[in-house]
Amino acid sequence: MKKKEIVILLFCLFLVMIGYGLTLPILPFLVEQSARSNELFTLSPAMHVGLMTGIFPLMQFFAAPLWGRWSDRIGRPPVLATGMGGYALSLILFGWTDGLMLLYVLRIAGGLFSAAVLPTVNSWVTDLSPVKNRGKVLAWTGGGASLGVIFGPVLSSFFMDVNWFEGWSWKLLAANAYTVPFLIAGGFSVLALMGVLFWLSDVPSQSKSSSFQQGNLSFLSIIKGEMLPILIYALIAQGALSMFESTYALHAQQILGYSVLEMGFIFMACALGMSISQIGLTGFLIDHWGEERLLPVGYLLVGLSLFLLMFANAFVLIITVVSILALGMALVTPSLASLTSKIEESRVGERMGLLASISSLGLAAGSFIGAGLYSLDIHLPYFSFSIVVLVVPVYIIKRYLNSEISQ
Numbered sequence: 001m002k003k004k005e006i007v008i009l010l011f012c013l014f015l016v017m018i019g020y021g022l023t024l025p026i027l028p029f030l031v032e033q034s035a036r037s038n039e040l041f042t043l044s045p046a047m048h049v050g051l052m053t054g055i056f057p058l059m060q061f062f063a064a065p066l067w068g069r070w071s072d073r074i075g076r077p078p079v080l081a082t083g084m085g086g087y088a089l090s091l092i093l094f095g096w097t098d099g100l101m102l103l104y105v106l107r108i109a110g111g112l113f114s115a116a117v118l119p120t121v122n123s124w125v126t127d128l129s130p131v132k133n134r135g136k137v138l139a140w141t142g143g144g145a146s147l148g149v150i151f152g153p154v155l156s157s158f159f160m161d162v163n164w165f166e167g168w169s170w171k172l173l174a175a176n177a178y179t180v181p182f183l184i185a186g187g188f189s190v191l192a193l194m195g196v197l198f199w200l201s202d203v204p205s206q207s208k209s210s211s212f213q214q215g216n217l218s219f220l221s222i223i224k225g226e227m228l229p230i231l232i233y234a235l236i237a238q239g240a241l242s243m244f245e246s247t248y249a250l251h252a253q254q255i256l257g258y259s260v261l262e263m264g265f266i267f268m269a270c271a272l273g274m275s276i277s278q279i280g281l282t283g284f285l286i287d288h289w290g291e292e293r294l295l296p297v298g299y300l301l302v303g304l305s306l307f308l309l310m311f312a313n314a315f316v317l318i319i320t321v322v323s324i325l326a327l328g329m330a331l332v333t334p335s336l337a338s339l340t341s342k343i344e345e346s347r348v349g350e351r352m353g354l355l356a357s358i359s360s361l362g363l364a365a366g367s368f369i370g371a372g373l374y375s376l377d378i379h380l381p382y383f384s385f386s387i388v389v390l391v392v393p394v395y396i397i398k399r400y401l402n403s404e405i406s407q
Contacts, residue, residue, distance in 0.1 A: 084189050098176050150271040298329065
């Protein structure tokens with residue numbers, strides 16, 4: 001296992017995810033403020049928040065399989081560098097406008113470019129690690145991403161009131177209260193891009209020849225067999241997580257009067273729980289218990305925590321429930337990635353891209369559905385998604401018992 005290269009990859013991913021996490025507590029307030037001053041499609045501010053949150057992973061859904069296939073064909077470094085560069089530019093420009101239409105355009109561009117990052121990193125660490133260590137390394141990848149998200153919300157709370165560019169404007173671009181946080185978020189992605197270009201451009205990845213030999217096969221050929229249930233599980237888990245991320249800021253603001261600062265700490269608790277669990281626990285459990293045994297436990301924790309969020313009305317209790325949600329996701333996400341990497345050695349990039357694509361579809365669907373349900377009743381998204389998530393462990397256990405009986 002090439003530890004040096006893997007550590008550099010994880011650090012670059014960490015930097016990109018700092019930028020992503022930095023925008024989480026800010027985005028709903030920026031979009032809501034813009035929607036109140038811009039009439040577009042006569043939609044409510046809450047619907048625009050849901051759409052703006054959901055359109056990002058929707059673009060990842062379309063782009064991730066293509067990035068994955070290209071990374072198999074032309075190599076991991078150019079694909080990863082392109083994705084990081086485009087994502088950095090979209091973040092920087094996002095903070096320089098409050099025009100609702102331009103925000104949508106930049107959000108779409110950010111989703112398209114960011115779709116190259118996580119599946120390419122997962123594919124690259126798969127190339128660099130043996131099968132016996134793969135679950136652990138992919139758990140570290142998830143932990144590194146979550147660790148980056150931890151620092152993002154904290155940074156956003158520090159830079160919210162910084163007005164370095166107050167009064168500056170040029171054509172469609174104009175500074176606002178959110179310019180500095182987004183500028184810093186983009187800056188972290190630029191640092192990650194420099195790391196890839198200077199340290200990883202010559203690191204070998206999967207052989208291109210095997211990918212070209214498989215190149216005429218369609219994505220449908222990958223979905224068949226072991227991959228299909230993995231994709232369904234990922235769709236449900238990421239949909240539930242996205243619903244929480246896109247609605248809870250407004251939920252807590254409406255019920256408890258929470259601001260960006262409190263929401264920053266709540267999202268930080270979620271990311272911290274996921275990071276610690278994946279780095280220190282999930283890899284160990286995958287090695288000793290196996291992915292199939294961890295998945296029902298993870299989905300049970302996610303479903304119960306979503307249900308409990310309807311009743312949590314104290315800050316400490318909310319942090320506790322969100323930490324349980326994070327632990328559940330920390331068991332689910334690396335297990336699904338590990339199972340995906342072990343199906344076969346060829347076309348790893350395409351399969352990782354497809355997993356990222358379906359995960360992004362879940363993120364988009366969760367945001368859209370969550371916003372719609374929220375407009376009907378603020379508790380309805382949490383009740384509905386908790387029921388759907390809790391069906392998964394029942395199905396997995398039933399499927400496992402049936403397979404044991406058939407043997």
